[in-house]
Amino acid sequence: MNTLNPPQSGFHPANRIPLTLKTTERFNQTDRRTFSRLVQCRTGHAHTGEYYKKFVPTESMGCTCGTTVQTREHVIKQCKNHTRHRPVLGYGRHAQIGRLMGTVKGIRKLSTFIKRSGAFDKDNNYMTHKRERNERERGRGRGEANNT
Numbered sequence: 478m479n480t481l482n483p484p485q486s487g488f489h490p491a492n493r494i495p496l497t498l499k500t501t502e503r504f505n506q507t508d509r510r511t512f513s514r515l516v517q518c519r520t521g522h523a524h525t526g527e528y529y530k531k532f533v534p535t536e537s538m539g540c541t542c543g544t545t546v547q548t549r550e551h552v553i554k555q556c557k558n559h560t561r562h563r564p565v566l567g568y569g570r571h572a573q574i575g576r577l578m579g580t581v582k583g584i585r586k587l588s589t590f591i592k593r594s595g596a597f598d599k600d601n602n603y604m605t606h607k608r609e610r611n612e613r614e615r616g617r618g619r620g621e622a623n624n625t
Contacts, residue, residue, distance in 0.1 A: 494579060503581075507588055514597040515588050518549055519578045523597040525549060550574055552596050553587070562594035 504512060517523040526538030526547035540547035542557040552559060553566065553574065566572045566586050577583040591597060 494581065494584075503584055503588060508592070511588055511592040514591045515584065518587065518591065518597050519584075521549065523549060523552075524599045525552060525597070553577065553590070556596075559590070559594045559596055562590055562596075565590045565593065 503515070507515065514523065522528055526536075526540065526545075527549065529536035530538050530546065538546045540551060540556060540558075544551055544556070547556075554563075554572070566577060570576065571583075571586075577587045
């Protein structure tokens with residue numbers, strides 16, 4: 478008799494939604510950067526210490542908040558860097574990893590969280606870099622005005 482193996486892979490929470498040949502709503506309505514981070518997170522291939530430990534041992538495994546090994550669950554539920562964006566994910570059973578990665582509503586919430594927080598970006602400081610770039614561009618505009 479065939480029996481299901483107990484869930485062990487990082488894919489397990491994401492495998493709850495049946496496959497389809499049509500493009501999904503989240504694919505059509507999500508920007509490319511956020512969608513790629515969402516897929517990486519759901520499949521366990523996000524820019525985290527957990528991933529680097531297995532596939533890129535030369536990269537740091539720690540989180541910028543000081544945690545020794547950065548995991549998907551750490552970024553989503555515990556990391557101090559993303560505290561202000563966490564309410565988007567909901568509370569209690571609605572914020573469980575399996576629901577966030579394996580249900581349509583959960584994926585919508587996770588997508589919003591990733592977009593707002595910059596979670597799972599390689600530099601892990603997307604919003605900081607965006608702010609710095611904007612400040613540099615504003616500074617360049619002032620510098621050009623002073624030179625004329």
